[in-house]
Amino acid sequence: MSTTRSLDLNGLYHELVDLLGPSGWWPADSKFEILVGAILVQNTNWQNVDKSLDNLRHATNFDPQAIADLSIDALQTLIRPSGFYRNKSRTINGLFSWLAHANFDLDAVAATDPQRLRQQLLALPGIGEETADAMRLYVFDQPTFIADNYCRRLFSWLGQDFQTYAKLKVHTHEVDGWDLIDAQEFHGLIDNFGKTVKTPEDFAQSPLAQFTLTLK
DNA sequence: GACCAGGCACATC
DNA sequence: GATGTGCATGGT
Numbered sequence: 001m002s003t004t005r006s007l008d009l010n011g012l013y014h015e016l017v018d019l020l021g022p023s024g025w026w027p028a029d030s031k032f033e034i035l036v037g038a039i040l041v042q043n044t045n046w047q048n049v050d051k052s053l054d055n056l057r058h059a060t061n062f063d064p065q066a067i068a069d070l071s072i073d074a075l076q077t078l079i080r081p082s083g084f085y086r087n088k089s090r091t092i093n094g095l096f097s098w099l100a101h102a103n104f105d106l107d108a109v110a111a112t113d114p115q116r117l118r119q120q121l122l123a124l125p126g127i128g129e130e131t132a133d134a135m136r137l138y139v140f141d142q143p144t145f146i147a148d149n150y151c152r153r154l155f156s157w158l159g160q161d162f163q164t165y166a167k168l169k170v171h172t173h174e175v176d177g178w179d180l181i182d183a184q185e186f187h188g189l190i191d192n193f194g195k196t197v198k199t200p201e202d203f204a205q206s207p208l209a210q211f212t213l214t215l216k
Numbered sequence: 217g218a219c220c221a222g223g224c225a226c227a228t229c
Numbered sequence: 230g231a232t233g234t235g236c237a238t239g240g241t
Contacts, residue, residue, distance in 0.1 A: 025222090026222095038222090041221085041222050041223090042223040042224070043221065043222085043223045043224080043236090043237095044221055044222085044223085044237085044238070044239090045220080045221035045222080045238090045240075046221080046222070047221085047239075047240070048221080048237095048238055048239055048240085049221095049222090051238090051239085052238095080237085081238060081239075082237090082238065082239090083221090083236080083238035083239080084223085084235095084236050084237055084238080085236095085237070085238080086237085087223095087224075087225085087236060087237095088236095091224090125224090125225085126223090126224060126225085127223095127224080128223060128225085129223095129224095130222080130223065130224090131224080134222080146222090148222065148223090150222070163231075164230085164231085165223095187222090191222055194222090195221095195222085
């Protein structure tokens, strides 16, 4: 009979840091590239996203006005390798049109009240909870928790089962008060863990199997 | 050829 | 609130 030890979110974070080291998230040269990448990566692997980002880099160098000025047809051609290109072209165009109203001043947008910014992002077509939170966390410097599928799978193995993004989000608001870098690393580490630990059998053999998670 | 990959919107019950 | 479906590409 194996023993289990209790962890809170902060404890889990530090276990992941010890286990995996720096996460390497989010790979990009500019915040506009991160915004585009956050849309392109929806339900798609990063390898395919890289092809599209290379196309966009050559076409626009991620200059935001240049991206906003791309026709939907041109955008679709550039991002085709990462799939769902009709949906994603609309989303990118919608986001950059919205940013144009703020003169692409990301610092000004970041100064928006966190919950208001979240609602503004969610109001854009093609941006849901995960993408909105990823943009807040990695572009707009607002620490927050991303309750994505990798995360919910890991948490279920740790004894905390939540059906939806929103239901887990409610129990992780404390991360909104964390230092930005820690909140960013937490998400990257959870997903990096999930990429290698994919099954209950994998998890049973991982160092985290000795823990159960406690949430507020 | 099935299955997966750092989701979202919409219909339906 | 949950569940199912379409959206599309490229690697394994």
